[in-house]
Amino acid sequence: MHPNPVRESDRLARDPDGADEVDVIVVGIGAAGCAAALSAHAAGADVVVLEKTGPAEAGGNTRVSGGAWFHHDDPDGAADYLRALCGDRPVPEPVVHAWAAGTREVTSWIESLGARVLPNGSYTAEYPELDGSDCYGGYRSVDGVLGDGRLFGALTRALDERDIEVRYDTPAVELTTDPATGAVTGVVTAAGRRITARGGVVLATGGFEGDPELVRTHLGLHDVPVWGSTAATGDGLRMAEQVGADLWHMDNMMTVNGIARPGSRHGFFAMFLYSRGYVWVDENGRRFVDECVPSGHGQALIDGRYELHPKQPMHVVFDERTRAAGPISPDAEVMAVGWNVLMDGYRWSADNSAEIAAGWIHRADTLAELAGRIGVDPATLTATVDQYNRACSAGRDDLFGRAPATLTPVTAPPFYAYQSAPVLAWTNGGPRRDQHARVLSRSGAAIDGLYAAGTVSSTYSWAKDGGFHIADAIVFGRIAGAHAADRVR
Template identity: 70%
Template sequence: MTRNDSGDRAGTAWDAVADVIVVGMGAAGCAAAVAAHDAGAQVLILEKGDADTAGGNTRVSGGAWFGHDDPEGIATYLRALCGDRPVPEPIIRAWAHGTREITEWMSSLGVTALPLRHFPVEYPELPGSDAYDHLRCVDGAMGDGRLYRALETIVRERDIPVRYGSPATELVTDPADGRVTGVLTAAGERLAARRGVVLSTGGFEGDADLVREHLGLEDPPLWGSAAATGDGLRMAQDIGADLWHMDNMMAVNGIPRPDSRHGSFAMLIHRRGYLWVDDDGRRFVDECVPTGHGQALIDGEYRLHPERPMHVVFDERTRLAGPIGAVPEILPVGWSLLVDGYRWSPDNSVEIEAGWIHRADTLEELADATGVPAAALVESVARYNRACETGHDEHFGRAPETLVPVSEPPFYAYRSGPMLGWTSGGPRRDEHARVLRPSGEAIEGLYAAGSVSSTYSWAKDGGFHIADALVFGRIAGEHAAARG
């Protein structure tokens, strides 16, 4: 970086200048910065969080990307996952070939990438699914911040400057032709980007207004970073960017923490004795339907799952079977666990005493505590228990092996928002990661990668989001570095 190296056409001096400015340093941002640097560009990273919270959702993710050796087959799988929301073919081809190269590229950067063999393909019924190979992770272990630490180390080894606590607020454009020439920061700095700006700011799950508008959820608890507030989306939209995939998301059953915007992932793996009811006290779905990363096959179509708030009801036997919230020994992911350091109690008693989970001696009392109609809740539990007795769920088709009764008091319930993991929508981009206008014209000098502008128009599999971030982050960095 240099100070006051140049000015814009209006003659206003810049506070600093780089070839490529990367906004956000999760997987996409780090990949873009490293790729641009290795292509000979002078790079600056602006990171909204401080050093202890930087990295967005990548910091707390499973950190896995999927592998394959069949670009044609995996492209077929992606088309099937998109369903009636097709993604342009050039993007599919770039994604298919790029995802094939991730492991080799990461290895070339010094990362020990090993397979995880116990995570099968999530949509085996779809064409092309047989091209999906095992997940890959840093050192062959999922979560615990390994991927973020590896990427941060690679950035540091290259002496790429990172400005922590420096959110970007606005893109600077050339008034003559509209190309992006730099960014403004919250501190009022004007930073020039000779060759391009890469937006890798994450999604908009942390912004309650955007979530309400585009996803129809009322301030749900968050799985990941609360810093993902749609910054890149807004900056791009302000200069005329088109948007895509705005109603797509990844949500999970999660238990909100009243002391935090974050929640804990509800595993419920030790015993299946639970059911979901809506605010009317009615059961409304197969709670155990096989689910991918955000969608499930329900009534013949792939639908968001879970897609709306629900009360999760269970009994004493399920409570005693093991921790309901995520614990590091099983799945070391999520902001609550890895950043806030919250450790769920082995028998769920601490969370019950804290009021995160309601407890009652009868279902009628539980209904009163949760605010649902008592008669409806009692009938829903009775119908569910009858299905458990017969081994046949005539209403929603839940698999017999998952039908475990909810019958031993006391009874428990919590309301899941559901918990929002991440969003997929943002500025539309092309196969070069260039942000596009509604006309399809590229906004020169502006790129987007990662959850700010995910490839996935609908369903997605395990390791897809990290893979997408690494692929298009790399593409964005290389393309920006090659601009004159």
């Protein structure tokens, strides 16, 4: 996307001992990083963006996301909605107000960059029962198209047009600080180069879903595939912690029912758009939840409370009718999102036969035989599916209350199953920040010169709606870039 990328190795070859000094350093080139760089530049600052990957993989989850943001014209209503979504995990009121005011301006700001913005589909609030949900004005996206990297393309074109320097293959590994005041003064790259920032450093490095150890520690998930970029390995989180940053909502995330090819760290959405003839069973072969419970971007209303969903490994069991009804995972023509679809160009077979032949999905003539292949007790799995089928015949699921319209039986052999770990779409927690996007220390004081935006430090303490993450990244990226530039003055 940048036609003439700058690489750290090239700079070191030209000037191995040179010292760099700029006004604002932005670490990461997703939506938050681009917004920070563009806003700092608009405020008159000299900006450099450091990106750990090369141009072919840069952009993090922004590049493979739907690239849409939610639109509204009601900051008061949006503030009410955010408070309700946070539930018993409130975020500070100044942050709520900054978010509510800023998300109103995302559409006009993207348009100011020269992009054409149009409504995208007929999306409505995912939590319509919550206060403030009537503020939700649907999705907006570049050209009115979901995904396909269009937002990332628009943002990086804006960087190019302003001659904002982006250094690829340049991981930042450490923050430098003033020994007298503790203020952040710059970064050290993996190559050992020190870059000084007169105004500040903006961490826009994404979440930590690509780091298995952090995922195990904070989310309790083991060896899960990720939906987006595996470059999101908690770099910003670690650097902020090293200078005393406090953390917030580290256990929040979004997971999806998904499937990964053996040996791959990237997973596919499994959406079952063409049939509801499936059940989820645990390691013992028993159903454990309403598989079709209405859910938002990470949470579902289960037993009267919004819970992470899905949040445990499971086997997804279905039959021949569901196999033949259509692809489990949508391709780019249906939903142009996800690493496997956009970056690797994988096209799921129309009848799932290729994935079955490849061994991603187990096949067996009977449920008992299938149970043996997935490692559960044959009698238990058979009894579980029989009980579910009786619920389908009765039109009532007494175990979990699955809606009658979704009760499609699993009766036609052969039978199929795959394991969902589940797939981790993104994390939400990271260094705590205030309404100015300043990172806060464990004492609650702002760490001068250090900012965070995007999923390295998401606003969302619990539930979140569609288009919220892109909106949040842009709002606090813009705030961070402008505030850091103002420190120079």
